Amino acid sequence: MTSQLIIVLTVVTAVSVIVAGYLRKQIKRLRNIQAEYRLLKDHNLAGVCRTDLDGIVLDANYASYSVLGYDRLEDIVGIDIKTHYQSPEERMRIAERLKKTGLLTGVEVHMKRADGQPFWALYNIAVTKNPSTGRSEVVATTMDITAMKKTQEDLQAAKEAAEAANRAKDQFLANMSHEFRTPLNGVLGMTALALDCDLPPEVRAYLEEVKTSGAGLLRIIDDVLEYSRLEADRLVLSSEEFSLREMFEEIVAKLSASAQARNLSLGWTSEASLPSRVFADRRRLSQVLLHLVENAIKFTDRGGVLMRVRGASLEGYRLALHVAVSDSGVGIAAEKLQSIFEAFTQADDSNSRRFGGTGLGLAISSKIAVAMGGKVWAESSLGSGSIFHLCVDVPLLPPRTALGPDLAPQPVCA
Structure with missing residues (x-):
């Protein structure tokens, strides 16, 4: 009997030692987890705060209580967080929204610190259940966004x-x-x-x-x-009936003296039969083409400038008009082809001294073309001349417009 008792005591002691060792390991592990949690909580740049459903603070990290103007955790635990809202109305709105949804994200709130100093905070708020107590709590993360505001x-x-x-x-x-x-x-x-x-x-x-x-x-x-x-987006377009042919002839007539003064040829040609009349903003369309042709004349020392006109019929009595203004001038480097349509810009700064001008003509042309639903672009290389393109849809006059067979639908603005 004594030997049996000794065996039982020995087994109990061994089990106790094993259990005690296991418990010590688990306690140590739990303490490590708690330490890691405190480390994450206290060194988190975002404030984290737990309150009960009435807003009484249960726990908070350093970032949370310091942004509210407290020096220690003990100073904020038990405080009603609602007292830090600047506006009671805002506090009530947030409470109502949280009650309905249980989650609020990205809420900007006008708050005040413990000393009454106002500041802006960005809150994410959620209602959760504490697994230890089974009670519902409110967890909120916050950041001071006063500087951002x-x-x-x-x-x-x-x-x-x-x-x-x-x-x-x-x-x-x-x-x-x-x-x-x-x-x-x-x-x-x-x-x-x-x-x-x-x-x-x-x-x-x-x-x-x-x-x-x-x-x-x-x-x-x-x-x-x-x-x-x-x-200022104050461009007003007005439409009128006019002849495309007459418009191109007038452009050539207006600029022929400038071309002759530089011993340049100037003209226009149509690759297809144009309609007799169109209905569009003649003044603006002519203004764009005048800028393009004037620009070509200015930067051309020998040879000439030519407007090539193409058109293609579209549904709804519209004409896809494509005008290519080609010259035999100095040309433009490929990397400059986009910047020349910016205001006060020329392909080469030395050009402003040699050829003059404000650098606004192409910028104006581009903006007008876009306002008319079209576009302007350029093809060029240094020393090989340039081709400036205008592509825009022009309304036709159905009763009096007869498109020739050469105006069968074809891509002209591709």
Whole structure:
């Protein structure tokens, strides 16, 4: 009997030692987990806070209680978190939303610290059940976004200031348009009258230079004002019935003197029969083509400039009009083909000194083409001339328009 008791005690002791060892390992493991949890909690840049359903703080990490203006965890435990809301109405709205959904993300809240200092916080809030107690709790993560909100406000203020400055600029240009043009038109008018008189050759040469320079200055003023209107999206398109052929003839007639002055040929050709009449914004369409042809003349020293016109019929009585303005000029580097359509830009900065101009013509042409539902682009290489393309849909007049057989549907704007 004694030997049996000894055996039982020995077994119990051995089991106790094994169980005690296992418990020590589990306790150590649990403490390590708790330490890791505290490490993650206390060093998390985002604040983490637990409250009961009434908003009483149960636990919080350093980032959470420090952003609220507390130095120790003990100072915030038991505090009603609702007292840190700036607006009772905002607090009630958040409570109602949380009650309905149980989860809120990305909520920007105007809060106040323990000393009353206001700040902005970004909250993610969820209602969860504590596995230890079985009670429902609220877990919230928070970040101080005061600096971000200040940056947003500064950006908004800067945006509003820029818009105000832009409006002031537009108003200034609108007001000054008359002031610019009146004296300049007076100079040009008096110069034209003087040139009608019998003048010595030297004086006539001087007046011709005044006329040329004045006309150039008037064009610059027109370009600046036009670009300002386009930038402000104030372009108004108006349609009228007109002949495409007459428009191309007028463009050639207007610029023939400029081409002849540089010993260049200038003309246009149609690869297909054009309709007799169309219904579109003649002034704007002509303006784009004038800019393209003028630009070609300016940068061409020898040879000539040619407008090649193609058209293809579309459904709904529309014409896909494609005009290619080719020249034998200096050409453009491939990497510059996109930038030349930006305002105040030329393919080569030295060109502005050699050829003059504001660098607005192509930018204006591109914006007008886009406003008309079309596009402008260029093909070129240095020393090999350039081809500037305009592609736009032009409405036709069904009762009086008869398309020729050469205008069968075909891709012209590909």
